[in-house]
Amino acid sequence: MSDLRPPENQVGGHRASANKLGPLIDGSGLFYKPLQAGDRGEHELAFYEAFSTHSAVPARIRDTFFPRFHGTRLLPTESRPGEPHPHLVLDDLLAGLEAPCVADIKIGAITWPPSSPEPYVAKCVAMDRGTTSVLLGFRVTGVRVVDPEGAVWRTERPEVKALDTAGVRRVLRRYVSSVADEGMDCALAAAVYGGKGGVLSQLRELKAWFEEQTLFHFYSASILLGYDASAVAASGGAGGVRVKLVDFAHVAEGDGVIDHNFLGGLCSLIKFISDIVPETPQTQPLGPS
């Protein structure tokens, strides 16, 4: 427990400090997310409990695209000594990456569950219009790139909120470019976005599930992308690419309807990323024999 610390590579949400609750890691591969205030924390916990045991969720989808859930734990907090706070215990999605590069992308043109009260809807609509959510079906909420030498490039909060379409394209290129290269060389695009096991192939597998699944509507959830810049530099291969859904405080029941809002945004993200990496064709046309 003494090793608990805020993750260095965090790009979204509050950072744990003397004044604020925030996620912690312990170096053994676990990630502790403080239960959010109001009913959000309870709601996210209820989702993890339902999802992790739901018989209609394919094991392959759960294991590939979601953090594993290990229950909850009361942890002491810096901000309120003597008042331990409940935390969700999850897999640390970036564990084992030597030079972890991460992007957090909130999916969906609509970020409010349909049952939300009117003032919350109005607030979210204003935010969704003020960012790229309505226009693109997603918004980038944070990106952090490191290189094997430890140089770091990251988005700052006010700047990332103000991104327009061109800015989103730039930052998605920056995510797969050498940190040292201001010109955004996209040197890692083929390895990270393209190819077998790359981001695009994983997003397309996720899309196929969203075309069918009617269990959950993932309002305001994010897709977290991760890869290891050191592994990519060493092998040129996919370098531990991860594509994970996170942030489930606003998930609603699907009730037999697909999550068209998440699916649309996911398709838009796929198009943006495929515009960056010209793919090699997956199958060759057959010539005359």
Add this chain to the structure above:
Amino acid sequence: MSDLRPPENQVGGHRASANKLGPLIDGSGLFYKPLQAGDRGEHELAFYEAFSTHSAVPARIRDTFFPRFHGTRLLPTESRPGEPHPHLVLDDLLAGLEAPCVADIKIGAITWPPSSPEPYVAKCVAMDRGTTSVLLGFRVTGVRVVDPEGAVWRTERPEVKALDTAGVRRVLRRYVSSVADEGMDCALAAAVYGGKGGVLSQLRELKAWFEEQTLFHFYSASILLGYDASAVAASGGAGGVRVKLVDFAHVAEGDGVIDHNFLGGLCSLIKFISDIVPETPQTQPLGPS
């Protein structure tokens, strides 16, 4: 010109009368849609002009899924004698059907272009939440079914606005059921929704285009379904199934982004319809030779 009359099978929009402008047909296969007030009419005209000559729109998509545009014409109107009104001249999408059955489905959880002024957004959000648009990604705005003997079943306005998820399922079953059968036998589901040239196969072709096209965002547009109950009864075949996009007063430029909002709603509609007709597999698995 003397044959101009309101179409019998109209299910959406205003019906032409002594007090109101509404669409007219002339029996020769043309459909005259009065230009709407304000900038909506000009906007829809501008869309038809841009779309019908756009080199990046595949001819197959334009011809299959959109009404052909024949320019505009000034027509006398009952409501204001001596003041001819400009009309869009389009193909009558139901021409040639002996017993035309039609469904109008407004696609998208969001029906307002992102550039809309705030009061219009608030009005649309309220309407989209009050109907099934936000929940399902589409709403049914009208259905009319006739049988070869001329019996008619149709939705009424207040009732169709109040449909919930179960109501949408019912009305999509009603659309392919015998008029005389209150139990909704779905007798025509396999012929109209399933099979080669059926609604599902056409919607899937449209979906493939929407996964790629970044030219237009079709806010508040509808998919019009049509088929001929007489032809289906006679042949058991697809019976002139039509799948067409209509109503383009709120189309926005795509600017390199896919129409994730229309695409999401389209995928949801595909799922609803495929839940009604259990399809025969399109390809047989290969056995050992």
